[in-house]
Amino acid sequence: MDAYQHLIATLALTMGTAWAAGINLYATIAVLGTLGLTGNIALPEQLLVLQNPMIIGAAALMYLVEFFADKTPGVDTGWDAIHSFIRIPAGVLLAAGAVGEVNPAVVIAAGILGGGIAATTHTIKAGSRVLINTSPEPVSNWTASVLEDVAVIGGIWTMLHYPLAFLVFFVAFILAAIWILPKLWAGVKTVFRTITGFFSGKTPPSPPQNTRSAPKELPQI
Secondary structure (H helix, E strand, C coil), X not given: CHHHHHHHHHHHHHHHHHHHHHHHHHHHHXXXXXXXXXXXXXXXXXXXXXXXXXXXXXXXXXXXXXXHHCXXXXXXXXXXXXXXXXXXXXXXXXXXXXXXXXXXXXXXXHHHHHHXXXXXXXXXXXXXXXXXXXXXXXXXXXXHHHHHHHHHHHHHHHHHHXXXXXXXXXXXXXXXXXXXXXXXXXXXXXXXXXXXXXXXXCCCCCCCCCCCCCCCCCCCC
């Protein structure tokens, strides 16, 4: 039974760290590092470096920067674009480190899965922000950002205390992502097509008009 529980906990930690990294990498590192440093959790050996106070401090500082950048319309989209090159590789490293001392093939497989998971959550986050930014008010940006932070912290807490429940949630998330991503991509393409058309001076094509000529009048006798 202990081996089963250890397997579930390892799977939850592996999938959970990658999932959270795609949404808010700095909050993920800061929370895991702080919990490990205070002795609330035992991190795998490969992730013990997260307990370094310097790393926790750097992550907390970057989280503070992201806290404001993520809530500013337009800035959040630019921030997400830059972090496409940061969150996904970090998801690979965190997932690979979460499996612990195992066969190298398992570590590589975990890294591949972690990269895919981080890419999925990052894409959903970034794509939804593009659509949210079409609204003129900033309230929706703040609401989305706060909900993302709550989801990350709540997800990490669930992952550590109720790993089986987290895995059930994770499977539901993957199924939802399969349904959401195509629709999200279509919406993002529409937004960028509209923006491109606006700056290029092109107007959307007008609906076709009825080209049928009016019936000719019959000649009067």
